[in-house]
Amino acid sequence: MSTKTPAAPTTKKTQQEPRLPNPQNKKLLRTIEPYIWIAPSIILMAIFIVTPIFKVFQLSMNRVTRAGKLKGFNNFENFTSVIKDPAFSIVLKNTILWTIAVVLISTLLGFILALILNNQFKGRKVARAIVVFPWATTLVIQASAWNFIINKDYGTLNTLLRTLHIIGKNASINFTPTPTAYFAWEIACGIFVTIPFVCFCVLSGLQSIDASYYEAATVDGAGYFQKLFSITLPLVKSSLTVSTVLNIIYVFNSFPIIWTMTKGDPANRTDTLVTYLYKLAFYNGKQGEASAVSVIGFIILLMCASVYMIYTLRKGDEEL
């Protein structure tokens, strides 16, 4: 890639002239060109995501029978009946708690882990490969495994504690005595599977930092944390932001962990919006209301995103 660069300056003038037969065309081309570049992506998303999204809006406005047939506009009844359900506020609260806890903690831990794995040390390759494990496992299985581990009656964690003589021979700890405890385990599982994602996003950002920055800073006598905050953080900011924003969306909409571990039981105490609407749609046969819930979830995310867009994106564009 570097072989061609030195020759560049000399050819500058001569090359440009013959390539511009018609300035008018060139201008037109320049205006359309970016759109051609983004077209494949737009087409792909328009067909496979936007169309289904329209369907969701349509379902949410209609009376939908249990078997899934549309029976006409019903005056936002789906929305009102969802909001009137006393379970809805519990579910909403859970969703917010779930999203914030998982995203915040996994981002923090993932970031630290990335800093550690970015060091040169023996076995780094193996360590990195191991960190990928939780990510490489289907969430359904991951959640089943955790459920299996923490089970009071035959869980391996109790067996481990017994073998290590931390608890008595016949004792077993009930790790999930209350719905809140169960929810905490689900959050822990969520964090466990999200860390690798954050970690590798940050790692990819760390890789592109030029080592000379650090050398210069060291010469200037900067300490570790000074370097961390003044060099590392600003430079991985872009990848960290991407991973956080997408994480919020993914975690908000995450389904398999909670579904596998508790199905939102008991009495919606561990439900989030997605498991709640799944039950509405496929257990209670209320497609319309389920779609209304997802539209509400969408609006919540959209509000968060617009705050982000207005604040960070504008600022970020100026910066870069």
Added chain:
Amino acid sequence: MKKVLAALLATAMALSLVACGGGNNSNGGGSSAGGGAGASDPAPSGGGDKTAIKVIAAEYGQNTKQWWADFQTEFNGSHDSIDLTVEVVSWNDIYTVVNTRVSNNDAPDILNIDVFADYVADDLLLPIQECVSPETYAKMYPAFLEQSNIDGTIWAIPDLASARAMYYNQDILDAAGVAVPTTWDELTEACKKIKEYDSTIYPWGIDMTTDEGQAAFAYYIWNNGSDFTDAEGNWTLNADKNVEAIEYAIGLYNAGYTNTDPATETRYNLQDLFGAGKLAMVIGPNSIPTYIADNYAKANTPEEEQINYAFAAIPSNGGNASVSAGVMDRFMVFDNEDSAEKIEAIKEFFDFFYEDTRYSNWVLMEGFLPATSAGGEIVAASDPSMAPWVEIVGSCKFYPTAKAEWADVKQGVIDVEQQALLGGNVKELLDALQAKIAG
């Protein structure tokens, strides 16, 4: 690094090309039926001389898939003009799969599932008598057919049934010095004694999960002489006897006589706790013996570790006779504007399926109970351990699945149970549910 990337992309590209090749082949090559692709047009697109029938069947256990695969081969082998495809879907996913297809007008021709009233409400089904030959129809237990009656029309035929009874671990009961309980008072007493004998054993199993919490509701109210509805078919969810029944069940939990978390521990967990000898008594389906034989007796288990168990009638209260709960699954036929040939083909399918030997095979495969009298005789004769069950299934009670509100009631009672487990007042909860359903 460029090379690595390029090689990777190239490999992936090659793989995906193979993918589309494979995909296309199996679609196009799937004879004239058009596989699953010819969704909207029932008439086959290519070839044209075969009638395609699509079946979605529920996966009952480890043998179901193979059984249907063999069935399909056999059926297609002996019916030149029909092309049958059976898709077996696991119970966890079948509602998702079927609802998605139905909303997109891509319903199967024949569906094997438990519910049917919703499809009737949307005019999606054909009256089953139009699709089954009179000879086959006559084989069904009339009481079973009645379960699929809405407004005088029978919409589905039963494919199998299962019945519930109380299983108990004889060794634990003997060691604790209790007899097999037949009433609720005896049950409470037995639980107490078992707990005193060994506090690490759970005396009684309860499943109040989203999966099957409605079954627990049914066990207790039916055995308290009550029901979901009155004789006229009006919902009576908050009847005093129902409140009493659920309070009793919750009381067992509060006293520490049950498994730790009835709201999240499904029947799978209970089965395994029972099989491992950690649970003394549990209400379970007739398939439990098959299950224990397959998993606990066989698998290199030394004799002394195998549990010594038996089953008895579910304990009842207030001098009421014990009621066994029955669960019945069904076949239904979707109205896909079928031609006369197609209806004939569907009839052929049912005749073939309910042929006595094949049918009793089907039932025995996963340890279920037959829904036809001829099947019942064969099953009872071939497996003496099934004989008492064939008796029981003839007399057990079923959920009111033919009522349109059933899906709401089912989720509603589960929610009531779970709220009660968390300390809610059963009476108030059931009042609220009754008001929501009936009002």
Added chain:
Amino acid sequence: MKKPLSLKKVVLRLLLYFVVLDVCVITLYPYFAMLCTALKNRVEIFSGDTILPVTALWSNFIDIWSRAPMAKYMLNSLLIASGSTIIAMLCGIPAAYALSRMKFKGQTAFLGFVIVSQMFAPVVLLIGIYQVMQVLHLTDSLWGLIFINAAFNQAFTIWLLRGTFMGISADMEQAATIDGCNRIQSMIKVLLPVAAPGIVTTLIFIFINAWNEYTVALCLISTDTLKPLTVGINTFNGYNMIEWQYLFAASIFAIIPVVILFMCIEKNLVSGLASGGVKG
């Protein structure tokens, strides 16, 4: 390592190994539990008496291959994951390139659209997705899943690559353009090799996501031999019981290809522009 190791350095090193070891142990624990379960029979699983199986039943690992067409499931998963990765990259790289190297109206709107497109969970979109696939005749075909997964991963692809591209100076590409390369050539020859760490991260991300996708595959695929691994192993999740030993054995197999893929391209994560890191 020119200077002799100071005490502080040694302590830091030890601390580093200690933390890394802990992380690895915690991460591997579920897999250890899964492996042990996969090697036990049912009685042992539910007795909860021992951690390790008394006699390892390696036959469980062999049984799953006869109980279900595992090889076929695995191939399908591989095809879906690689297909989606390619398509997502083919669509995403140009878009990210345009966003980072050109100025055009609607740039911010497009970025916003990409994010908004991710705001519905696939579970919610199932019915709509099925409808689209019906129109395109892609139900029950691997292509359908390839497109869906590619589409669902556009946001990550575009956003991460845009960030990566923006972090790379455009000078070299301009030089290449002057050298006679057109935009596409300069992108492929100059920009992409430099952006390798970001590209590899994206690649792994899409591959893993597609490999793990469950809900859409469940609804779209009805032919058993077209099912990916995630849906296929449901065979062990029956009406009357869950066969944990088989479920976990199959799941362990499912991790292997992803880890191999990762090991193969991992070094590209390191060998980007600079291999220097934060050293304590």
